[in-house]
Amino acid sequence: AQKVTQAQTEISVVEKEDVTLDCVYETRDTTYYLFWYKQPPSGELVFLIRRNSFDEQNEISGRYSWNFQKSTSSFNFTITASQVVDSAVYFCALSEAEDNFNKFYFGSGTKLNVKP
């Protein structure tokens, strides 16, 4: 079974629109971390956020915000007023205490196209 599901394969928006990228995870562990990464066309993974399972506070960083809800096992990512530079593939990932946080389970990624 997929541990991290990103159901949206590709999303296209027009600049200045808000967009939410969905991430649903599955784990039996009570201690885990969730991550979001951005992968531009160059391929390098850019770290965006890390969240531990005990901190359900939503977070805002500039135009980025994250909504962590354990009740629905979701960790969604919203970009407000999107810009062309936001175009990239975004990955959600999970690591668990069960294997000492060694394995990162990545979702399949969501490709975001922001058009001018």
Place this chain on the structure above:
Amino acid sequence: GAVVSQHPSRVICKSGTSVKIECRSLDFQATTMFWYRQFPKKSLMLMATSNEGSKATYEQGVEKDKFLINHASLTLSTLTVTSAHPEDSSFYICSARDLSGKGGRQRYEQYFGPGTRLTVT
């Protein structure tokens, strides 16, 4: 911060030859390093975990004789693709962990390298 480099960034080799990819942690000692593979438009799949001074642990389905991993020091891990075939063409990404927690680095974080694009002709 934590910086991980990979060399080369891009390599083209002929079928049947071997190619080595280096992964270095530049400003910290990496007790554990990881190798991922990413096919075009696909997700990252963990290939193996290497701990300094010991044999790598390979994920199910990854041929250890084909993908040789050496973690000879706390700052360097190498991945050698032996007898490369066109189907080995992929984007290979390494990552490293610093379990010391020093320098503001998170122990549960994996710091990713920029990746190496391998094309086998």
